[in-house]
Amino acid sequence: MSQRYRTIQIYLPNGDPTGIRIAELTTSIIRVIEIPRNLVSQFSKTDEANQVGFYFLFGGDNHNEVYIGQSGNLGSRLTQHSKNDDRDWERALAVVSLTNNLTQTHVLYLESISIERAKSCDRYTVINGNGGQRPHTPIPLRDDCDEIHEIASLLMATLGYPVFEPLVDDSKAEEREIFYCTRSGADAKAVYTNEGLVVLKGSRGLLNPTGKSRPDLIKARDRLIERGVIEVQGETTVFTKDWLFSTPSGASNAVAVMPSNGWREWKTFKGVTLDEIYRAEINQKADH
Structure with missing residues (x-):
């Protein structure tokens, strides 16, 4: 996604930040509506509920599972999910157009690329049984859909659902600093x-800690082993x-399975700690 200034407004129709939230980019006609499951009936009475659109259902621990769908009538479809769906979802995000100009071809294509890109980013577990139905899409319409998807992705991330945001920006691989954790024989990178620390694929940890856990x-x-984030290989674990x-x-x-101060455990190749690079710099600025 291109890096430029954006102005986004979030409207609370009930005045409740935990209720329905409506996010818009001030220069776009795309709107993302966050709907708690218990307020689907309220959403179904709005004008947007009668529109063609695509949607996301979030459930699981920390809302880390997502189902992606599309419908010619969002209110009706979400009501069906709410009443008949055994999946453990609690929040829905509906993507609509302010001018109500999305067609079934638009949303079928958007559903398909959303499933594909969500799986590629691998932040959330996509629980769809298939990859959607990607229709024949003329190039102009496809370009429109790609722009719609980019704006929807930005609005979703702003609402706290970064489904399509890569954990690590591969385009900046040469610039990024790698930190290592080698405590008690671990070998993790x-x-x-901005969000925290991303442990990279292939990092090795300890199956049975050598110290006091x-x-x-x-x-x-x-729990990470159960979810498939970590697998056991002999006496080690691998991300x-x-x-x-x-x-x-x-x-x-998670790597050493022992109490630790991560600010000091994670070090550069030259042995400089995360603490020395980031927190020490803050303290120096505060002293001045």
Whole structure:
């Protein structure tokens, strides 16, 4: 996504930040509406509910599972999901046009590329049974859809659902600093981002910690094994994908399965800690 200034407004029709939220880019006709499952009936009474659009259902732990769909009548479709769907979803995002000009061809194509790109980014578990139906799409319409998808992605990320945002920007691979955690024989690599610390695919951790661990740390690591983020290989564990931790300590705890201070555990190739690079710089600026 191109990096330029954006102005986004978020409207709360009920005045409740945990209720329905409507996000718009001030220069675009695309609107994203976040709908709690218990407010689907309220949404179904709005004008947007009668539109053609595509949508996302979020569930699972920390809303990390997503179902992606499209419909000629969003209100009716989301009502069906709410009443009859056994999936454990709690929030829906509906993408519509302010001019109501999306067609079934638009949303079929948008559904298909959304499933494809969400799987490629691998932030969320996509629970669709198939990849959607991508119709024949003339080049002008396809270009329109790509622009719609880019704007929808931005609005979704602003609302807290970065489904299509890569964890690590590969276009800046030569610029980024790699941090290493080698505690007690671990061999893990990570990148520090705006969101936290991303442990990179192929990083190796400990299956059985050599020091004093804690049950909560073992349980947290085992949850990642159950989800397929980490797999067991002999006496070590291996990350099967890039994985974001909100804190450096959460990342080092998952690798070493022992209490740790991630700010000091993660170091550059030259041995400079994450703390020395980022927090020390903040402290120096504060002193001045």
